[in-house]
Amino acid sequence: MGKYIVRRIAISIPTFLGITILVYFLSSLAPGSPLELLFNDANATGEVMKAQEARLGLDQPVYVQYLRWLGQLLKGNLGTSYRTGLPVWDSIAERIGPTLLITMSSLLLSIIIAIPLGVVSAYKPYSGWDYFSSGLSFIGAATPNFFAGLVLVFLFSVKVKFFPSSGMYDTNIPHSFGNMFHHMILPTIVLSIQQVGGLIRQTRGSMLEVLQDDYVRTARAKGCLEKRVLFRHALRNALAPIVTMIGNMIPFLVGGAVVTEQLFSWPGLGSLMVLSINSRDYPVIMGITVFISMAVLVGNLIIDLLYGLLNPRIRYS
Amino acid sequence: MTKKQAIKGSYFQDVKQRFLHHKLAVFALAFLTMEVILVVFLPRLMHLDPYSLDVMAFGAAPSAKHLLGTDDVGRDMFSRLVFGGRISLTVGICSAIISLMVGVPLGLLAGYYRGPFEMIVMRLSDIFMSFPSMILILVLASVLGQSVATITVVIGVLGWPEFARLIYASTLSVREKDYVESAKAIGTRNGTVLLRYILPNASAPVIIAFTFRTAQAIITESSLSFLGLGVQPPVASWGNILYYAQSISVLSNKVWMWLPAGMLLIFTVLCINFLGDGVRDALDTKMSI
Numbered sequence: 001m002g003k004y005i006v007r008r009i010a011i012s013i014p015t016f017l018g019i020t021i022l023v024y025f026l027s028s029l030a031p032g033s034p035l036e037l038l039f040n041d042a043n044a045t046g047e048v049m050k051a052q053e054a055r056l057g058l059d060q061p062v063y064v065q066y067l068r069w070l071g072q073l074l075k076g077n078l079g080t081s082y083r084t085g086l087p088v089w090d091s092i093a094e095r096i097g098p099t100l101l102i103t104m105s106s107l108l109l110s111i112i113i114a115i116p117l118g119v120v121s122a123y124k125p126y127s128g129w130d131y132f133s134s135g136l137s138f139i140g141a142a143t144p145n146f147f148a149g150l151v152l153v154f155l156f157s158v159k160v161k162f163f164p165s166s167g168m169y170d171t172n173i174p175h176s177f178g179n180m181f182h183h184m185i186l187p188t189i190v191l192s193i194q195q196v197g198g199l200i201r202q203t204r205g206s207m208l209e210v211l212q213d214d215y216v217r218t219a220r221a222k223g224c225l226e227k228r229v230l231f232r233h234a235l236r237n238a239l240a241p242i243v244t245m246i247g248n249m250i251p252f253l254v255g256g257a258v259v260t261e262q263l264f265s266w267p268g269l270g271s272l273m274v275l276s277i278n279s280r281d282y283p284v285i286m287g288i289t290v291f292i293s294m295a296v297l298v299g300n301l302i303i304d305l306l307y308g309l310l311n312p313r314i315r316y317s
Numbered sequence: 318m319t320k321k322q323a324i325k326g327s328y329f330q331d332v333k334q335r336f337l338h339h340k341l342a343v344f345a346l347a348f349l350t351m352e353v354i355l356v357v358f359l360p361r362l363m364h365l366d367p368y369s370l371d372v373m374a375f376g377a378a379p380s381a382k383h384l385l386g387t388d389d390v391g392r393d394m395f396s397r398l399v400f401g402g403r404i405s406l407t408v409g410i411c412s413a414i415i416s417l418m419v420g421v422p423l424g425l426l427a428g429y430y431r432g433p434f435e436m437i438v439m440r441l442s443d444i445f446m447s448f449p450s451m452i453l454i455l456v457l458a459s460v461l462g463q464s465v466a467t468i469t470v471v472i473g474v475l476g477w478p479e480f481a482r483l484i485y486a487s488t489l490s491v492r493e494k495d496y497v498e499s500a501k502a503i504g505t506r507n508g509t510v511l512l513r514y515i516l517p518n519a520s521a522p523v524i525i526a527f528t529f530r531t532a533q534a535i536i537t538e539s540s541l542s543f544l545g546l547g548v549q550p551p552v553a554s555w556g557n558i559l560y561y562a563q564s565i566s567v568l569s570n571k572v573w574m575w576l577p578a579g580m581l582l583i584f585t586v587l588c589i590n591f592l593g594d595g596v597r598d599a600l601d602t603k604m605s606i
Contacts, residue, residue, distance in 0.1 A: 015440075144582065146543045150559065289456070292448075296449070
């Protein structure tokens with residue numbers, strides 16, 4: 001097991017490097033030199049600028065700059081934000097929590113909604129529940145996050161003032177968990193909408209297959225309660241492809257978080273990304289990219305390990 | 318009728334029959350055709366103008382003069398909706414074509430020649446698929462500029478792995494078949510084998526993936542434009558029409574400025590997905606996306 005994890009991490013390294021190379025070289029193509037952004041000073045003479053350029057290493061070719069940046073990265077240094085002048089890691093660190101909070105809770109919410117619906121639709125195909133859930137999954141898949149968000153804000157923040165439309169806390173009262181929970185309900189629902197559909201379909205599909213199997217008939221024959229047959233015998237065996245799908249959802253969840261956080265002014269990595277792109281703050285853009293790619297790789301590793309937990313026949317070798 | 322024609326005819330009749338059986342897909346096809354026709358011809362027929370400002374009507378509610386009202390600078394919303402549809406549909410379809418044109422050759426060659434090329438292509442597709450493409454699209458669009466053309470190309474190029482994988486998988490399964498073997502044995506050139514023997518057998522999943530890709534691309538473009546990082550005003554797209562709904566006063570008091578674009582967006586994507594489902598059933602492949 002330990003060996004497997006080490007090997008998996010070793011395999012992830014080229015992927016990780018690939019992503020950083022791609023994004024670093026792309027950012028270097030951007031119009032406007034970072035120097036102008038850093039020293040927006042009309043009085044600076046050419047010589048001063050030259051000295052600064054050399055100090056920052058901007059006079060070197062791009063690949064040298066990249067290698068330097070990578071060297072710093074390995075020491076845990078992501079550089080300094082052009083926009084705030086603070087270390088990049090500091091601005092990212094304070095945003096990780098909020099993003100993890102809404103992405104993970106929306107993942108949980110999707111699972112809680114989708115798996116029972118998928119199981120019921122597979123158990124009674126072409127029943128009312130089946131049509132309901134396939135309708136739900138079609139509409140969910142066709143609704144962009146931001147439009148779902150707009151409609152929910154319109155209905156539940158503007159027309160009926162149930163939920164706040166932006167931020168993570170109310171500013172006029174001390175921060176509390178209850179207040180935050182109240183703020184996170186709408187963003188969490190919005191992030192779940194696109195995930196639920198695919199998950200219902202996947203659950204239905206793999207349950208339909210499993211329900212044909214012999215051990216399900218055996219379980220029924222020995223007089224198992226139907227509920228137990230469904231959730232113990234069948235679902236456990238149907239879970240593997242569902243877990244794979246959850247793994248594939250992670251990149252979309254992160255992409256969705258960018259839009260959703262922006263819409264709800266949620267102080268997470270996504271809204272920081274949009275802010276940094278608008279102000280061409282490349283060290284921060286790079287930092288977020290690095291962090292997200294590592295998070296996604298770790299996420300995939302966890303999913304792989306879960307896979308083995310679900311199916312003991314899989315040997316990690 | 319020769320025997321060959323009869324067989325060919327029956328296959329397509331079969332496909333047609335199965336497609337027509339799928340009522341929702343037929344409806345979706347009709348709706349989408351209608352939508353394309355309207356988007357192409359309405360502007361000329363009704364002399365629509367999405368750019369000129371009506372100084373007498375800033376943010377005016379729907380009326381006889383402005384069917385869907387005007388936006389905050391007095392532009393006719395109905396015109397913007399129609400022109401926005403042009404842009405959104407064009408970006409969606411063109412970028413799906415680009416994804417296909419990049420992904421299919423790569424997957425085909427990787428599956429046929431194997432070796433180091435296969436390794437590189439499949440590894441790259443892993444990288445692209447495990448990383449949130451939204452983030453890359455944001456970075457790329459901000460670096461390369463936000464014209465309609467660059468956004469189409471960026472969304473298109475980043476959509477390649479899906480096609481590459483589909484084609485790669487079917488190429489792998491087809492390349493060992495006897496008819497490929499015999500084609501090679503009689504000295505058919507590699508290019509001909511690829512185009513005549515392997516590609517047609519791998520085309521069904523690609524056609525299906527193409528429809529779903531178009532839907533996805535339309536959603537991506539609109540999300541990007543909603544963030545203000547996609548299609549830039551004054552050019553209209555369904556996404557950047559919705560950009561203005563981020564202002565709470567527009568959202569709460571001027572429903573005509575955002576609801577129609579959003580509904581049309583959802584309905585279009587829904588219909589493309591139904592169409593894809595119908596095509597899948599008609600081509601009768603056991604593929605799910």
